[in-house]
Each structure stands twice: as structure tokens, then as C-alpha cells.
Amino acid sequence: MNSQPRIFALVTEAFGGRGGIAQYNRDLMSALASSKPGWTIVILPRTAPDPVVIPSGRIEQRQARTGRVAYTMAALRVALSKPIDIVFCGHLYMAPLAAFVAWFKGAKLVIQTHGIEAWPRPSGLRQYALAAANLVLSVSRYTRSSVLGWATIAPERVVVLPNTVGADFAPGRSGLQAEWNLEGKRVLLTVGRMDKRERYKGQDRIIAAIPQLVAKGHEVAYVVIGEGDDVKRLQSLAQQTGVADRVRFAGAVGPQALIDAYRMADLFVMPSTGEGFGIAFLEAMATGTPALGLPDAGARDALAEGELGAVSSNGDLAAAIARCLDAPRQDPEALSAAVRARFGYNGFRTRVGAIFETLVQPA
Amino acid sequence: MCGINGIFSFHSASSMPREAELLKTRDAMRARGPDGFGSWWSTDRRCALAHRRLSILDLSDRASQPMVSEDGRLAVTFNGEIYNYPALRAELASSGVRFRTTSDTEMLLHLYARLGEAMVHRLRGMFAFAIWDGMRQGLFLARDPYGIKPLYTANDGWTFRFASQVKALLAGERVSRDPEPAGIVGFHLFGSVPEPFTLYREIRSLPAGHTQWIDAVGPREPKSFANLAALLAQGAFAPAPAAELSERVRKGVADSVRIHLLADVEVGVFLSAGVDSGALLGLMRDAGVQEIRALTLAFEEFSGTAEDESPLAARLAHRYQARHVVRQVGEQEFREDLNAILEAMDQPSIDGVNTWFVAKAAKEAGLKVALSGLGGDELLAGYPSFFELPRWRRRFGPLASVPGLGPLTRALLRALAPGFARRRPKALGVLEYAGSWAGAYLLRRGLYLPWELPQIMDPELACEGLRRLKPLRAIDGHLNPDPGSDTGRICALESANYLRNQLLRDADWAGMAHGIEIRVPLVDAELLRVLAPSIVNLTPGAGKVALARAPSLPLPDEIVARAKTGFGVPTGAWMNAAVAGTSDAVGRAPETKGLASRRWSRAVLKSASAASPAHKMQAA
Numbered sequence: 001m002n003s004q005p006r007i008f009a010l011v012t013e014a015f016g017g018r019g020g021i022a023q024y025n026r027d028l029m030s031a032l033a034s035s036k037p038g039w040t041i042v043i044l045p046r047t048a049p050d051p052v053v054i055p056s057g058r059i060e061q062r063q064a065r066t067g068r069v070a071y072t073m074a075a076l077r078v079a080l081s082k083p084i085d086i087v088f089c090g091h092l093y094m095a096p097l098a099a100f101v102a103w104f105k106g107a108k109l110v111i112q113t114h115g116i117e118a119w120p121r122p123s124g125l126r127q128y129a130l131a132a133a134n135l136v137l138s139v140s141r142y143t144r145s146s147v148l149g150w151a152t153i154a155p156e157r158v159v160v161l162p163n164t165v166g167a168d169f170a171p172g173r174s175g176l177q178a179e180w181n182l183e184g185k186r187v188l189l190t191v192g193r194m195d196k197r198e199r200y201k202g203q204d205r206i207i208a209a210i211p212q213l214v215a216k217g218h219e220v221a222y223v224v225i226g227e228g229d230d231v232k233r234l235q236s237l238a239q240q241t242g243v244a245d246r247v248r249f250a251g252a253v254g255p256q257a258l259i260d261a262y263r264m265a266d267l268f269v270m271p272s273t274g275e276g277f278g279i280a281f282l283e284a285m286a287t288g289t290p291a292l293g294l295p296d297a298g299a300r301d302a303l304a305e306g307e308l309g310a311v312s313s314n315g316d317l318a319a320a321i322a323r324c325l326d327a328p329r330q331d332p333e334a335l336s337a338a339v340r341a342r343f344g345y346n347g348f349r350t351r352v353g354a355i356f357e358t359l360v361q362p363a
Numbered sequence: 364m365c366g367i368n369g370i371f372s373f374h375s376a377s378s379m380p381r382e383a384e385l386l387k388t389r390d391a392m393r394a395r396g397p398d399g400f401g402s403w404w405s406t407d408r409r410c411a412l413a414h415r416r417l418s419i420l421d422l423s424d425r426a427s428q429p430m431v432s433e434d435g436r437l438a439v440t441f442n443g444e445i446y447n448y449p450a451l452r453a454e455l456a457s458s459g460v461r462f463r464t465t466s467d468t469e470m471l472l473h474l475y476a477r478l479g480e481a482m483v484h485r486l487r488g489m490f491a492f493a494i495w496d497g498m499r500q501g502l503f504l505a506r507d508p509y510g511i512k513p514l515y516t517a518n519d520g521w522t523f524r525f526a527s528q529v530k531a532l533l534a535g536e537r538v539s540r541d542p543e544p545a546g547i548v549g550f551h552l553f554g555s556v557p558e559p560f561t562l563y564r565e566i567r568s569l570p571a572g573h574t575q576w577i578d579a580v581g582p583r584e585p586k587s588f589a590n591l592a593a594l595l596a597q598g599a600f601a602p603a604p605a606a607e608l609s610e611r612v613r614k615g616v617a618d619s620v621r622i623h624l625l626a627d628v629e630v631g632v633f634l635s636a637g638v639d640s641g642a643l644l645g646l647m648r649d650a651g652v653q654e655i656r657a658l659t660l661a662f663e664e665f666s667g668t669a670e671d672e673s674p675l676a677a678r679l680a681h682r683y684q685a686r687h688v689v690r691q692v693g694e695q696e697f698r699e700d701l702n703a704i705l706e707a708m709d710q711p712s713i714d715g716v717n718t719w720f721v722a723k724a725a726k727e728a729g730l731k732v733a734l735s736g737l738g739g740d741e742l743l744a745g746y747p748s749f750f751e752l753p754r755w756r757r758r759f760g761p762l763a764s765v766p767g768l769g770p771l772t773r774a775l776l777r778a779l780a781p782g783f784a785r786r787r788p789k790a791l792g793v794l795e796y797a798g799s800w801a802g803a804y805l806l807r808r809g810l811y812l813p814w815e816l817p818q819i820m821d822p823e824l825a826c827e828g829l830r831r832l833k834p835l836r837a838i839d840g841h842l843n844p845d846p847g848s849d850t851g852r853i854c855a856l857e858s859a860n861y862l863r864n865q866l867l868r869d870a871d872w873a874g875m876a877h878g879i880e881i882r883v884p885l886v887d888a889e890l891l892r893v894l895a896p897s898i899v900n901l902t903p904g905a906g907k908v909a910l911a912r913a914p915s916l917p918l919p920d921e922i923v924a925r926a927k928t929g930f931g932v933p934t935g936a937w938m939n940a941a942v943a944g945t946s947d948a949v950g951r952a953p954e955t956k957g958l959a960s961r962r963w964s965r966a967v968l969k970s971a972s973a974a975s976p977a978h979k980m981q982a983a
């Protein structure tokens with residue numbers, strides 16, 4: 001293989017995109033460009049709703065193509081016009097197209113697996129594409145294990161590359177508590193989409209736990225950040241439970257407000273059963289806020305099995321929250337440093353470089 | 364025989380290895396190494412190695428493991444014996460290497476320091492080891508060409524673990540028990556779990572003749588350094604005249620026996636009335652061993668009958684002036700030991716009971732090391748498969764190539780002759796499988812055939828297991844490159860399947876349970892290389908005759924003649940009786956050995972499943 005490989009990245013979104021997958025792709029491409037001098041990357045996204053800011057001259061992002069046909073045609077045009085040594089596929093849905101491009105160009109194939117899309121056995125074509133991969137990246141051990149449950153691929157080819165957390169997420173002061181009239185309250189926080197089809201993040205369980213917490217003397221308020229078509233149901237639930245005055249649905253917030261919200265919170269809690277990884281846990285703990293989750297799916301990794309964040313396996317969420325609120329507050333700087341030691345960008349960058357280097361080493 | 368294990372937290376996100384887990388895994392292998400134990404941690408505490416020791420070479424504490432190089436860069440944990448250790452040691456010493464011990468373990472450290480991963484090409488013996496390389500910040504694993512010594516690994520994506528036993532890895536309580544359908548299906552097909560699979564998805568065997576490197580990225584795919592089919596193919600490229608057979612066998616086996624005697628403790632021999640063990644005994648005498656203890660099992664059921672091996676074994680012992688120890692075994696003792704046998708089985712196996720008792724006898728005799736004639740039938744065409752497989756291929760191969768004929772014939776036979784189909788289930792598969800070497804081999808060795816599986820286990824699990832195992836492709840993989848002759852192909856198939864996954868593994872767990880190191884001079888890659896040019900034209904029977912003549916005082920003719928008819932062992936009947944009371948039992952009703960093995964296999968798997976109650980391994 002060329003010692004300075006050309007990478008073609010087929011992704012749902014990256015620069016100018018929103019959400020966890022876009023962030024992951026941005027981190028990955030940036031890390032690759034900065035750790036491997038001479039390597040070049042062409043990215044073809046499905047969507048890019050926000051302004052596109054490219055961090056390196058060795059990264060080129062093509063115009064987003066939303067439609068399936070238009071996207072496929074654009075991908076084939078790149079394949080016909082450019083030398084390609086590695087095809088990176090950012091989502092299992094695109095794996096058949098990526099596998100075809102890799103086969104057509106005689107290139108190595110890397111497929112990224114995030115979470116729920118890779119847990120159940122996918123269609124035959126996607127299975128076939130994944131079996132052809134030289135490398136599969138999984139965001140967590142749970143996703144890796146799930147992939148190995150259905151894929152016929154050597155386990156050594158499936159490597160865990162977890163999310164990383166940006167330097168902006170650090171301990172500091174927040175003015176949000178006063179701005180949102182939450183002074184004197186112990187603030188619980190969840191950040192995540194509220195989607196009717198998924199409903200695994202567990203905001204409803206937290207709302208249901210609030211009366212018990214209040215009854216035991218915890219003056220709590222619950223802040224929910226995020227959008228989605230399930231918000232109305234959760235608002236109704238808060239009303240029915242009689243805690244609407246304690247629950248604030250903040251909607252989508254900007255990057256600085258998000259950091260301030262983490263800093264404001266006394267406890268980040270997300271009893272999710274379906275996280276691919278759970279980047280929000282990392283962000284919260286990197287700002288020095290303790291986190292609580294379940295030992296399910298990718299959250300186990302983000303919480304480092306209880307070594308970074310608290311893990312509650314029992315069904316009594318209210319008791320688990322109360323325990324966290326009653327516990328002495330961990331030094332925010334120490335918690336942040338511990339998160340960075342495991343998931344910091346420098347380690348991520350080094351790991352990305354080392355993983356991709358295995359593709360160019362002789363067998 | 365020792366037990367090795369280790370934990371490497373290779374991922375920057377992972378927690379450091381926990382000492383409690385390291386020691387639990389190590390001490391689950393106490394029986395493998397009753398003479399000592401140790402552990403070692405890397406400076407950053409991300410890698411930990413541990414060891415249970417059975418002292419064979421250099422009995423002093425200096426040779427304890429894990430052993431660290433003088434400069435602290437390397438640490439090794441090692442299970443096995445390097446038989447060409449004296450020569451390698453002399454070579455290293457002559458180039459200025461200073462040794463602190465007289466153990467082969469230290470030699471591994473020096474050889475790795477000099478040659479790196481290429482060191483494995485210089486080793487002759489049975490081995491499984493791990494070397495921590497502090498300079499490269501990685502772990503190097505290797506396993507011998509035949510897979511005599513076991514080595515299991517588990518990678519959860521953050522942390523890499525290894526151990527000599529599957530059950531030891533599970534004892535650490537950090538490895539997933541999620542079932543591996545390919546391992547479960549493989550057990551039903553072969554009566555043993557075919558490597559690299561185990562009953563658990565996260566645990567794999569490092570394949571025989573492979574190395575593996577693990578660093579911060581994680582484990583790389585295992586790399587092959589020795590391939591039995593390639594050795595046979597090289598031999599076929601320059602075949603030896605038939606007249607050379609006897610001399611090659613004599614020289615090759617005598618050399619192998621001689622080097623297998625390397626020990627600082629007494630080496631005994633398991634003696635049946637067959638050619639293989641008899642020849643080993645004769646060659647031990649030729650190698651100059653003065654005091655030899657030979658152990659023979661005698662079964663109460665056979666006492667006074669032609670089936671009893673002990674009188675002929677006694678004559679062999681007398682011929683070669685060995686001290687003969689005859690150990691009587693009866694069904695009562697089998698029943699008493701049954702739970703311990705099932706407990707000691709690291710992975711389920713339909714065999715190994717004989718080895719359990721002979722190893723038990725060796726321990727009672729105070730031995731630590733014994734030679735076994737295992738592997739002689741694979742090496743010298745001693746099995747019926749050497750003439751059956753070519754015959755089946757000739758007779759049924761052309762018909763088997765007709766699309767759809769096999770399944771059609773099977774359906775017709777089941778409809779028209781259901782009694783025959785029940786009694787001879789594998790006969791129904793002849794026209795499906797006899798068309799290829801892999802298919803014919805599966806037909807010969809298979810406990811069940813793939814189409815039978817949905818009747819005895821969850822059909823979905825069976826289907827998934829077959830998809831992941833790809834049994835025919837897996838068997839066929841052992842014929843690459845083509846060994847160049849029918850005998851060579853069957854030698855490769857038997858060695859890489861039945862010998863590796865069944866016999867050697869049984870010898871390991873059954874020997875280990877009694878702290879006995881079982882050495883197998885006829886399972887030696889160098890011996891195979893020497894004999895490969897003769898294997899091309901080897902006719903069934905000729906090899907065993909040559910082996911019988913290998914000692915300077917050859918085996919008596921009656922041993923060679925008797926070997927052709929074989930010996931019975933009553934353990935099959937005991938096993939069948941042991942499952943009496945279950946729905947599988949048929950008591951002592953006369954039946955084929957294959958059907959009895961099927962019943963026993965289900966009882967064994969049930970026992971293994973009981974060890975993992977969270978996961979149902981069979982639904983039938």
C-alpha cells in the first residue's frame with residue numbers, strides 16, 4: 001500500500017453536522033489528519049446543516065448529498081476520479097456501498113459501528129460487507145461484542161475506539177443556576193434526544209423518581225436538554241406526576257450553554273439501556289460533575305464500570321440518585337483528569353494513528 | 364506441565380488488571396502446577412503474568428516463573444518443554460550469553476532477545492508461552508506446531524487475557540460466558556470442540572503453530588509459523604524410496620524418544636500391548652535409560668479374556684527389562700471418579716477416560732513424567748481411515764458429485780428403511796459427503812452429521828453454529844498446501860483434527876488433573892519432517908511394521924499381528940451405563956460404538972452446561 005494513503009470517508013455527517021456521530025467522525029478525521037502526516041482524506045457526508053469548518057488542509061469535505069441515489073452517484077464519481085487506498089465507512093447502513101467502492105479500487109475497508117444499528121443481525125448484504133472489512137471500529141465493548149455475535153469476522157479485526165471528549169468540557173463556574181431560577185435546588189441533568197421510537201434514555205424514569213426524592217428531603221430540580229418528538233409525552237408525565245414545576249425542558253442549547261449546564265448540575269443521570277457509548281457521561285464528568293447510569297450496553301464503558309461514574313444495577317433509581325446526592329462531592333478537577341486519562345483527545349489521537357497504521361503494515 | 368496465565372490492559376481506557384483476578388485464574392490451575400507459583404507485574408502495572416509450576420527441569424527456585432531477563436526488559440511465563448534446549452543453550456552460550464539457571468525457560472528469554480518473534484522456528488518441543496517485551500510494550504504468545512500445549516485467550520476489546528485452561532479464565536470472573544454456537548455445534552459434530560473455538564464466544568484457542576502479538580492497539584490476528592500440511596507437501600516433493608522407510612522410522616523415532624527423555628526427574632512410559640508404546644519402551648532402553656517404569660491399565664471385565672492387554676504388556680516389559688506396574692480399573696472406580704473426570708475436563712470431550720486412569724496410576728507410582736505412544740496412528744497410517752477414506756472417495760465420489768442426489772437418497776432411505784436409518788445414521792450421508800476429502804473425513808470422524816443437528820439441539824443454534832464453524836471449510840483448511848498423497852492428506856487431517864482437538868487435549872486435562880506431564884515422542888514436527896518423504900508412499904500397516912523394528916531388540920511378531928485386530932476397552936459401556944436413568948440411556952443393550960458415543964456426548968455437554976447455568980447450550 002501507498003505509504004501516504006488516500007482515505008475516502010463515506011459518512012452520514014461530519015464537519016457541519018450535528019449529534020454524536022458527527023462529533024465522532026470529526027474527532028476521528030481530525031485525529032487521523034494530525035497523527036498521520038502525508039495521509040489525505042476526502043469526506044462525503046449525507047448531511048451538513050451547520051457551517052463547515054475544516055481543521056486541516058489534508059481534509060477535503062465534498063458537498064453533502066441527502067438522497068440515496070445522489071449519494072451513491074457522488075461516491076462512485078469520487079471512486080472513478082481519485083486514487084483511494086482506504087475506504088472508511090462511518091455507518092453500517094452504508095457498508096454495502098463502501099464495500100463495493102473498496103473492492104472496485106482494491107482498497108482496504110474500515111467500517112465504523114456505533115450502537116443500536118449494529119446490535120441486531122443486519123441484512124445479508126450488510127453482513128457480507130462487514131465480513132469483507134479489514135478493520136471494524138466499535139465505539140464500545142458492548143457494540144464490539146454484539147457485532148461479533150452475528151458477524152463471521154476474525155475478532156482481532158474488531159477494535160474498540162471509544163468517543164473522546166473535547167478540551168472545552170472542563171470544570172468551571174456556571175451562571176445558569178441563577179438564570180434558570182434553580183438556586184437552592186440540587187440539579188439533576190440529562191442530555192440526549194427524546195425519540196418516540198427509542199425511549200431508552202430513561203428521562204421518564206427520572207421524572208417518576210422525583211416525588212420519592214422530594215419525600216426524602218431532597219430539594220431537586222431536573223433539567224432535560226435535547227429535542228425530539230417524545231418531549232410532549234415527558235411533559236405530560238411531569239404534569240401527571242405532580243413535578244412539572246421541578247422539571248425544565250431546555251430544548252437544544254448551544255455549545256457554551258451545554259458546558260454551563262453540565263457545570264451547574266449536581267448529578268448527571270441517564271438510566272439508559274441503549275447507549276452505543278454515552279458521550280454525555282464523558283462530557284459531564286469532564287466538567288467535574290458526577291454521573292450515574294446503568295451497567296447496560298455502552299454506558300458501562302463510559303462510566304468505566306463504576307470507576308469514573310456511579311453504576312446502579314438495582315431497580316430503585318430514586319435510592320441510587322439519593323446515594324449520589326448524599327455522597328461527598330468528588331474533586332471536580334480530579335474527576336476531570338481521570339476522565340481525560342482514559343478518554344482524552346491525546347490518547348484518542350494516538351490510538352487512531354496506531355490503529356490505522358496496522359492497515360499499512362505488511363501482514 | 365504447568366499452568367500459565369496473564370492479563371494485559373492494552374487499551375488506554377481500561378482499568379489496571381486486578382490482582383484478585385490474576386490469582387484466581389492462576390490458582391484454578393493448581394493441579395497443573397503443584398510445585399510452586401508466582402506472579403509478575405510490568406512497571407506500569409498494565410500487564411501481569413502468573414504461573415503454576417510442575418518442576419521437571421532445574422528443580423531449584425532459581426527456575427521459578429514468571430522469569431525476568433537480567434536487564435528487566437523481558438518476562439516470560441511458560442508451559443511445556445523445549446527438547447532441543449541443550450543445543451540451543453550451547454549455541455547461545457558460545458556467543459557470549461550468560462545463563463543463571465539450567466532451565467529451558469531462561470533460554471526462551473535469551474532466544475527472544477536475540478531473534479525476536481522468529482525464535483519459534485528454532486524450538487523443538489511442546490510449548491505455550493507468553494513473553495512481555497517491555498521495550499516494545501507488547502505481549503508475544505506462541506504455541507507449538509501440533510498444539511500439544513493448550514493456550515486460550517480472551518479479548519473484550521479493552522483487556523486481553525490468556526490461560527492454559529478455559530475454566531481458569533472463567534474462574535477469574537471477568538470473562539463473558541456468552542455461548543459460542545460454533546463451539547457447541549463443533550462438539551456435536553466431532554466429540555470435541557474444534558479450535559480456535561471454545562464453548563464461549565469470548566474465549567478462543569491460539570491455533571497450534573501460531574504466534575500472536577498484542578500491544579496498545581490490541582491483539583493482532585494470529586500468525587502461522589508451522590504447518591503440518593506444508594511439511595507433508597515438502598516430503599511429497601522429494602519422495603523417499605520404500606526401502607528407506609525402516610531406517611527413516613528407526614532414526615527419526617529413536618532421535619525423538621532420546622530428546623523426549625530430557626528431565627531432571629524420572630521418566631516413565633504408558634505401556635499397552637500395541638506397537639507404538641512398545642516401540643517407545645524399546646527405544647528408551649536403546650537410549651540408555653536403566654530404570655524404566657512402565658504402566659499398564661487392566662480392566663476387571665477383561666480379566667482372563669483375549670481382550671486383556673496386560674499379559675502381552677507384561678511380556679514387553681520383561682523383554683525390555685522395565686518395571687511393570689499393572690493398574691486394575693473397574694466400573695466401580697469409574698463411577699466414583701466420574702464427577703472428578705467431568706470436573707477436570709476443561710472443555711467437553713467424549714474420550715479421555717483411559718488417560719485419566721493411566722495418569723492416576725502414574726501419580727500413584729510417584730511419577731511426574733511419562734511417555735505416551737499417542738500420535739503413532741496418525742503418523743504411520745495406523746487408523747482404518749487411511750484405507751477407508753480413499754475407498755469411499757473412489758466408490759461414492761462420482762455419485763456424490765451429482766447435485767441433489769445425496770439429500771434425495773437420504774430422504775428415501777429414511778422413508779423406506781427407517782430402522783436402518785436409525786441404526787446407521789452416518790450411512791445416510793455417504794452420497795452427500797464422500798465427494799471431498801473434508802466431507803469423507805467428517806463422515807469418518809463425525810459424531811453427528813450436520814443435517815442431524817436440528818434433531819438434537821435448538822435448530823436455530825445449530826444453524827448459527829454451522830454458519831460460524833463452516834465445518835467442511837475448516838477441515839479443508841488443514842489440506843493447504845496439498846500434502847501430495849492420499850496418505851499425506853489423511854495424516855494431515857487426522858493430526859490437525861482428531862489428534863489436536865481430541866487426543867492431545869484429553870492427554871492435557873487428564874494428565875494435568877494428576878500433575879503428570881504426558882510426553883508424546885510420536886507427535887513431533889521434526890519427526891514428521893524426517894518421515895514426510897516416506898509418508899507419500901506409505902501403505903497402511905507398513906509404518907507400524909517399521910516402528911516395531913525400530914528398537915535394536917525389535918518388538919515380537921505377536922505384538923504386530925495383535926495390533927491389527929486392536930484392543931477393546933470397557934469404558935464405552937461404563938459411560939453408557941453412567942447415563943442410565945436419563946432419557947438418553949439404553950442400559951447395556953448391544954449397539955454400535957458410535958451410538959453409545961452420541962449418548963455419552965450429550966451427557967458430557969449437559970455437565971459442561973451446568974457449569975454455565977446462565978446460558979443454555981443445548982435445547983434438546
